[in-house]
Amino acid sequence: MTSPVEFNTQAFIELALSRGVLKFGEFTLKSGRVSPYFFNAGLLNDGEALSLLAQGYANKLTQCNSVDVIFGPAYKGIPFVAATAVALSQYHGVSVPWGFNRKEAKDHGEGGVLVGASVEAKKVWIIDDVITAGTAIREVVSILKNAGASIAGVLVALDRQERGQGQLSAIQEVQKELEIPVHALITMQDLMQYLEQKGDQQALKNMQAYRVKYGV
Template identity: 30%
Template sequence: MSIWERSGGNPRDIQFDRTIPNDGRTMDDFDSRSSPEKFTEKQQILIRHLFRSCIQFGNFQLTSGRESPYIFNIPRDESDGVYLILAQECANLMNRANPDIISPVPTASNYIGELIAERLSIPTVYVRIRDIDQEGKLPVDGFREEFSGRRAVIFDDAATTGGSIRLAAGGLRAEGAIVDTAIVVIDREEGAQEALEKDGIRLLAVFGAREMFEYARGAVTQMGQRILSDENYEAAIRHLDLYARKPT
């Protein structure tokens, strides 16, 4: 049984086309700055789910070393069909980049990356970004000789400064892969886009942090409860204003 089927996915419920854009949009329509009122019904469902299960507020230190009032983490829950919708949104972006290979950044993004790869019927490779060998190279698990010269698209759950994505790109390029696109669920809008552009990588995101928080501020559950408090909204916006799109 496939990952998609174990997750409760039904191909009749989630339509996907490998070559034709589902909604007619182009790559230029996908950046981190679309306005909240443009969210589709599925995207609105996703935002509510992300705030319920994937976004935590408090005092955290990110992988980049920065302190943040919130973190984003995708739990591996194969029983939750909402993750299929999330994988579908990511796959729509991924499909437009014409990938030959998907490279999820270990380990938080592996599950969604596996779902995307299965839907697109393309292989995955994993750059072990914390395991530099004696020659200064990063091991790339699953990479085969015939992948040299092919386009690898990097997938991560979130981008802050772009450091992890740049490391993964370096490992893939050292093996001969072409890397010009990275896709994330959330662009935290703290400099990753600009830093990656300097490295020849275009960052595409399902959601930008600011638009996501702006939408969530006024959203409520079916029980009428707000999904984001004023206190957490203000903390997130202060953080965004402090680091907004400033490369480090």
């Protein structure tokens, strides 16, 4: 077993910037909001980047209760959950079953929408990149519950800490509605602290203004 590496927020942010995963600027989101930053975890598409993300997920999961199975929603969540299972085994000596879903049910072979470890009567942690509106997470939770799973919680890479449909953030809405914990590796506040440390006053000013307008 390899010794675990403690997840470092600044190192992850710098890696995300170097890969174009995280960008500061002006970006129009699906919601119509103009955001001063954009985060696309799908660009963590090399071994070093995916390994660092997976170590972060694995470290966080070792602090959580009831980790029977970890689950990655299609499609982005699939490599994340697979890499996290490897990191749990390699760095923590814990072998955790993992699975994922298909976007469309398979009508031959084993069939169905679920692939990998059985989730029936298991406490499942869902691993994904972000929760924007919460729609995708609600769909996955429904699929898992229909398969007999108990949802232990959700783990994401980034918490944008901004309002969803009401006064709560999308993550807070999911926590309240589904009555499950949602944890994140980094938050918008972490990004602002990073900009402050680096002395990027303009980007920080833009983030602060966005937080005032849409933050929770």
